[in-house]
Amino acid sequence: MKNKFKRIIALYTATIILNMTTTTTYAKEENMDEMWGDKPQISNEVSERVKWFVDDKYSMFIHWGVYSEMGGIWKGKTHYGIGEWIMHMAKIPVDEYINHSKNFNPEKFDAKAIVTLAKNAGMKCIVITAKHHEGFAMFDSAASDYTITKVSPFGRDPMKELAKECKEAGIKLGFYYSQNQDWTEPYGGNYKGTRPEGYKAEDFNIYFEKKVIPQVTELLTNYGDIAVVWFDTPGKMDKSFSEALVNLVQKHQPNCLINSRIGNGYGDYASLGDMQIPLTRNPGAWESIDTTNDSWAYAWYDEHWKSAKKIAENLISVVARGGSYMLNI
Numbered sequence: 001m002k003n004k005f006k007r008i009i010a011l012y013t014a015t016i017i018l019n020m021t022t023t024t025t026y027a028k029e030e031n032m033d034e035m036w037g038d039k040p041q042i043s044n045e046v047s048e049r050v051k052w053f054v055d056d057k058y059s060m061f062i063h064w065g066v067y068s069e070m071g072g073i074w075k076g077k078t079h080y081g082i083g084e085w086i087m088h089m090a091k092i093p094v095d096e097y098i099n100h101s102k103n104f105n106p107e108k109f110d111a112k113a114i115v116t117l118a119k120n121a122g123m124k125c126i127v128i129t130a131k132h133h134e135g136f137a138m139f140d141s142a143a144s145d146y147t148i149t150k151v152s153p154f155g156r157d158p159m160k161e162l163a164k165e166c167k168e169a170g171i172k173l174g175f176y177y178s179q180n181q182d183w184t185e186p187y188g189g190n191y192k193g194t195r196p197e198g199y200k201a202e203d204f205n206i207y208f209e210k211k212v213i214p215q216v217t218e219l220l221t222n223y224g225d226i227a228v229v230w231f232d233t234p235g236k237m238d239k240s241f242s243e244a245l246v247n248l249v250q251k252h253q254p255n256c257l258i259n260s261r262i263g264n265g266y267g268d269y270a271s272l273g274d275m276q277i278p279l280t281r282n283p284g285a286w287e288s289i290d291t292t293n294d295s296w297a298y299a300w301y302d303e304h305w306k307s308a309k310k311i312a313e314n315l316i317s318v319v320a321r322g323g324s325y326m327l328n329i
Contacts, residue, residue, distance in 0.1 A: 042283050045284070049257065061176075067298075069104045072295075083297030084129075093193070094192050102151055114126070124171065139218070144211055167225075186207075216249075220252035234264065269286055271286070275290050286323045291328035296328055
């Protein structure tokens with residue numbers, strides 16, 4: 001127990017960035033429960049496909065993108081809330097946000113150090129933001145010009161490097177992908193610019209077919225075995241889109257799990273609300289996602305760190321009730 005507690009302290013002190021408690025900074029048109037979509041009916045019986053998830057119990061979450069470079073600041077002004085939503089909070093014009101992306105140059109990125117940190121903390125899986133709501137692909141994608149390999153001077157594919165280190169260390173890898181919201185894509189959900197002339201709600205299909213399907217396919221086929229595709233904020237996305245993604249994942253990686261935030265009642269396991277530590281046991285396979293302060297992505301002002309003791313208590317509380325704990329850095 002003493003060594004495990006030291007591991008948790010090491011993880012806590014090495015953490016750089018993380019998450020949120022309130023919902024008021026999110027899009028006004030929907031509250032977060034609505035944005036997370038209809039939850040699936042999770043059976044008490046755990047299938048063989050999901051058994052590893054139930055057994056592993058402890059994972060690392062990573063929120064990382066252009067918003068990380070901004071750290072909560074736009075044009076000298078701090079925007080309080082959660083770091084990864086700064087484009088929304090600061091009402092940054094699409095062209096300006098995309099142009100600013102050239103400043104994102106994570107030259108000190110070290111995939112091996114991240115994987116070693118996770119392994120030393122006793123974590124069995126890493127899930128990282130391959131594309132958040134800003135629409136920026138943190139991987140090399142042929143489906144978009146708005147990628148880290150094409151816009152950033154960094155020029156490398158950090159997902160490829162992380163996949164290599166995870167495989168060597170025996171750590172599972174998962175990708176977060178924002179399937180509905182895409183703030184820099186004219187046909188994407190909650191686009192922050194002016195829609196093309198003649199735009200109709202049904203034109204979401206253009207974005208879905210030309211960007212979502214190709215990019216999720218790339219993530220499923222270019223990075224080896226993927227344990228989880230972690231979708232988010234489906235909102236009122238039609239059921240047919242969620243079904244298409246389920247079929248796509250099953251086609252390319254039959255053993256890959258999908259979380260409940262794919263929406264419309266799909267999902268292999270239930271993801272609870274942000275930083276929700278339940279007081280009772282939930283049925284079947286489920287996870288609690290937590291972070292070490294109040295912002296999921298880096299925000300310079302957020303020094304409201306959870307103590308190592310609090311993180312340990314949360315981990316124990318979740319695992320004791322049959323869940324999996326995913327801690328964000």
